[in-house]
Amino acid sequence: MCLAQRRPAVHKRQSRHIIPFILGGVVLYFVSGMVDELRVYQGASVAVYVIAISSIILLTGYSGQVSLGHGALMAVGAYAAAVARIELHAPIIVCFIIAVLTAAIGGALLGAAAARLSGPYLAGATLALAIGLPSLANQFKILGGEQGLLFDVGFPPLSLGQDFTQYKWFFWIAALAALISMWVIHNILSSRYGRTWRAIRGNEVAAQLSGINIARSKILAFTISAGIAGLAGALLSMTIGTVSPSAFPLTLSFSLLTGAVLSGITTLGGVMIGAVVLVAIPEFADAVASRMGSSEKVTTNLPGFLVSALLIVTVLFVPNGPVEQHRARKAKKAALKK
């Protein structure tokens, strides 16, 4: 009786959550019609980073497990999608589903090992994965070696008009995928699983004492996070048209982690910040360098410097990210008013 009463309430809450995402979609739809092709392409990149960073926030911020190897899990998804497209001629939506499932299986295996590790050991293990896994593609002919595979999602449907560019099509696909995955993650995090992960992150022993199966929860977090990373990988490959080991370097994993820290590792709400920073910083640095008439050395090293500086500033002054900081300040003000 009690359960029957609670269930409709949950459904009501979830259906309410969907409204902002639909509105977000409407806004993006119109924005994509207003900006030029370069911004549309960058928008697609932001959407991909949003998904990838949120997979890290779910894993690290909520379940407390560190991963330096999410670039490798993205590679798994990307290769799965490309192979499904080339070998099975699967429709694009099926390719993305295969990417999610394959990366999730990879994540489950990794998670099973990760559940026994923690802290620097886990970081080391995932780091090894980031270094080793993409180059495995060189060992199998079907994966196309160093040159990689083509991943062609095809032209946009003609019904969208002659002027509808390929990048707008990428943007629509990536933005829709981002909205759906954010909605899913948001709901998972506010469900029993999200609470379980937070409990584990807070205090493993206390969580265990309250009846939580730590290992199972950790593996589940890794599996879901990997699945989302796989989707991000497939979308990344869509935007560059190919899948190759060099598209998933170690620096990608580090960039994602940086993006997650800038976003606020414990809040999903700030994920846009990290994604926009990762896409905008190189362009911003270019603009600064060219205005100052700097040398090539400065131009090429400025983006890395700016991201590192931003990371240090964030860790020093807003360690939980700007969104969490803002919320905390608001809560403090409200408490003071009372």
Next chain:
Amino acid sequence: MKAMNRRKLITVSAVLAAVSLAVTAVPAQAAEVGVSGSEIKLGMTLPMTGTASLGYNKIPGAAKAYFDYLNANGGVNGRKITLVVKDDRYVPTEAVAKTNELILKDKVMALLAPLGTANVKAVAASVNPARRGVPVLFVNTGFSGFADAKKYPTTYAVLPSYIMEAKIMGQYIKENFAGKKVGLLYQDDDFGSDALAGFKTAGVNFAVTVPYASGSQGAAAAAGWITKFKAAEADVVILFGVSSATSAMLGTAAQLKYAPQWMLGSVGGDATTIKLTGVPAGVLYNAIGFSPVPATTDMKDEYVKLFSDIYAKAVPGSAFDLNVLLGMNSAFMAAQALKAAGPNPTRKSLLAAIDSKGSTFANSALVPLGYSKTSHVGLTGYWVGKYSPTGDLAPLGGTYVTYTTDSGAGAVVKSTYVRPAMPAKGLPN
């Protein structure tokens, strides 16, 4: 409170929607993109930072040095050439992002000498310069596929293909090392498979072949390779890999006192780059090498003399090496292509000019160019040389003997090509 927030959100969305509908289409540009009355803009992406940038990061400086020289001498039909360079860190995702910036934001007329097979492939698939009609001039990769004018209609190769090089190496082995045991070190990807195809066509039978995965090369791996070559008692060892693989192998061989007859592929055979990694020059002595352009130390060659003078003035203190020579050579060829494209060059007229006149473009190479309407093959051969005691590649017997071939089953023939004299002052005529 919540209701108000939602109302706000709906209002904002409605305003955005209204604005989007109000925005009209951007008016079309009248002149060609990247060409103004006084300037022609070209763009380049390549690794400027990161491990893969070693040696290659000198290419933009070299190309800019030539363009500055050209601009100081009147430019192309009065227009100066500006080169916008972006660092892609040898990552395809970055190459695509930077190329998009070059085409859509910086509005370059054409791309010049982008580097790396995977990167050029990714750009072709995503940015699709062919669909946009953007010329991709003289790509810095020997992958034979880019010469396919049907698949990549706006892309032009310049380096001879890996297949051509392997075929010419095979011919040299047959003529000079008949009956000797030959070993091959190659990269286990398209780079290596192109090489294997070339050696197969040339009929070379290897005593041992050692593949390595890109990124796995290092001193420890090299010790393992040497064990395999020693076990097979190889007399001649061909190193058909990137600079880092060649350097790792030669450095380790020097330590282990392993000294077969080395034969170096041109990709990893630049002496300056190898020596920079700490390999003693003496190890290179008597190794056999291949190059399409003159030896970089050959100051009797008019191109080498002029280019090294220009480079020394533009980038003082930087050594004039193969990367610099090739970078300046591509810039010189681009200038000629722009000149041939007429007084008001467009992307279309530039492509047409290379298709019709490209094979006659003056350049420093000692082998002919193969551009035509149906093929975008660049240089078509090599000369054979030996490394000197100081580790520099010089032609056998002091004179360049060049060989030419194709990427198919065609024979390797001694080239009769005589390079035309350099246009006055090294400027396009």
